[in-house]
Amino acid sequence: MKHFLDIADWSSADLWDMLNIARVLKEQYKTKGANKPLLKGKALGMIFQKPSLRTRVSFEMAMQHVGGHALYLSPQEIGLGKRESIADVARVLGSYVHIIMARTFEHEHVLELAQWSPVPVINGLTDYNHPCQAMADMLTIYEEFGRLEGLHLAYVGDSNNVATSLMMAAAQFGMQMTIGSPPGYQPKEEVIEKAFRLSRGRLSVGVTSDPVAAVQNADVVYTDTWTSMGQEEEAERRRQVFPPYQVNAELLKHAAPHAIVMHCLPAHRGEEITDEVADGPQSRLFPQAENRLHAQKGILVYLLEDAGQLTKKSRQRFEKIVQVIRGQE
Ligand code: CP
Ligand code: NVA
Numbered sequence: 001m002k003h004f005l006d007i008a009d010w011s012s013a014d015l016w017d018m019l020n021i022a023r024v025l026k027e028q029y030k031t032k033g034a035n036k037p038l039l040k041g042k043a044l045g046m047i048f049q050k051p052s053l054r055t056r057v058s059f060e061m062a063m064q065h066v067g068g069h070a071l072y073l074s075p076q077e078i079g080l081g082k083r084e085s086i087a088d089v090a091r092v093l094g095s096y097v098h099i100i101m102a103r104t105f106e107h108e109h110v111l112e113l114a115q116w117s118p119v120p121v122i123n124g125l126t127d128y129n130h131p132c133q134a135m136a137d138m139l140t141i142y143e144e145f146g147r148l149e150g151l152h153l154a155y156v157g158d159s160n161n162v163a164t165s166l167m168m169a170a171a172q173f174g175m176q177m178t179i180g181s182p183p184g185y186q187p188k189e190e191v192i193e194k195a196f197r198l199s200r201g202r203l204s205v206g207v208t209s210d211p212v213a214a215v216q217n218a219d220v221v222y223t224d225t226w227t228s229m230g231q232e233e234e235a236e237r238r239r240q241v242f243p244p245y246q247v248n249a250e251l252l253k254h255a256a257p258h259a260i261v262m263h264c265l266p267a268h269r270g271e272e273i274t275d276e277v278a279d280g281p282q283s284r285l286f287p288q289a290e291n292r293l294h295a296q297k298g299i300l301v302y303l304l305e306d307a308g309q310l311t312k313k314s315r316q317r318f319e320k321i322v323q324v325i326r327g328q329e
Contacts, residue, residue: 003114004122004299007131007168008198014302015172017318019139022291022298024322026139029065029294036327037067038301044070045097046124047078047089047113049104050229054265055124055132058292059101062300065293071097080109090116099304105230120303127161127230133264134165136295138173140288141220144260149174154218154255156180156211157245157272158238159187162224162264167191171199178206180214182241211245218255222262223247223272239271248274252282260284301325 007015029035044063046056056072063070073093080089080102086109093100094117102110102121107128114121123131142148153170155163159181167187170177177195179187186207196203208214215221226242227235247261261273261282269275278285305321 001120003120005110005114007134007165007172012172018298018302021301021321022139022294024325025297026294035065036325039304040067042068042304043097045093045100046070047073047102049075054289054292058296062293062297086112087116094118129165130161131165132296133162134169136291138169139291139295140284151219152176153220154178154215155222156214156247157223158185158226160228164191167195171195171203176204178214180208180211183209211251212254215251215255218259220262221255221259224264225268226272247277249276262288265289
């Protein structure tokens with residue numbers, strides 16, 4: 001049994017399999033209007049310590065599309081670590097459901113859930129990272145360019161949880177990455193080193209405080225909120241620091257002419273991104289949000305493959321999964 005907590009925990013072959021399963025399931029859903037009930041009778045327990053639109057609804061609908069069921073558990077209901085210890089929540093919830101997704105503040109809380117859970121745990125965002133988002137983003141970029149290797153991803157803004165997972169994804173999928181963040185908001189050295197090691201020395205991560213230099217000739221320009229959930233009391237200070245890092249039409253002129261713009265959402269329009277760019281021809285914000293649904297189906301099916309009708313044999317896995325998905329079509 002393996003958890004999905006960090007893009008760095010998996011091999012790039014596994015990650016490609018998850019993406020390819022997502023692509024097959026997406027195509028099937030788009031062309032046939034439904035998926036095979038691959039996870040019939042399976043239940044996902046979703047623990048949320050923070051608000052969510054995309055993560056909650058896309059996981060719930062993903063399970064529904066493949067014949068399973070999802071349960072939303074609000075912060076008040078569970079009282080993770082307060083009403084009950086994390087270890088006890090993991091063991092009890094894991095005895096009712098087949099897979100758990102958790103969104104927490106502290107990354108250690110998701111790690112602790114995974115340590116005690118008898119079923120796989122998926123990280124639905126922590127203060128440290130957001131791996132499901134990065135998988136949906138890789139799917140979106142792949143659909144745009146037909147490849148990932150060698151593309152230049154520029155991230156402009158706060159080097160937060162989303163940026164961390166993008167760095168790990170860039171390392172795993174052979175992309176180059178540049179980060180344009182103000183001093184004090186740049187990625188930690190240990191995160192850059194982790195991504196570099198993961199890429200076996202292939203990843204070049206440029207970190208600069210110059211947003212124009214960051215997006216120079218980029219294929220993808222990515223941004224996220226200046227103030228993440230849990231940092232609300234810093235919002236005013238951040239509003240003073242980040243305006244030069246706004247993704248607007250002027251900044252976009254320095255990216256490659258074919259560049260696409262991405263944002264994990266929710267967006268604070270007029271702050272990190274302008275309406276003109278968010279709603280402009282280069283924006284992929286909404287296909288990207290939709291891809292959360294498809295990418296997560298790939299992750300769920302991959303993690304639960306040995307719980308159902310699918311076989312477990314390493315490299316034959318993907319072909320077998322695709323065969324089962326396509327069934328008697
Ligand atoms: N991008 C994302 O995770 O959105 P939610 O916070 O709405 O889930
Ligand atoms: N960085 C943001 C992402 C929201 C999906 C946050 O953590 O609030």
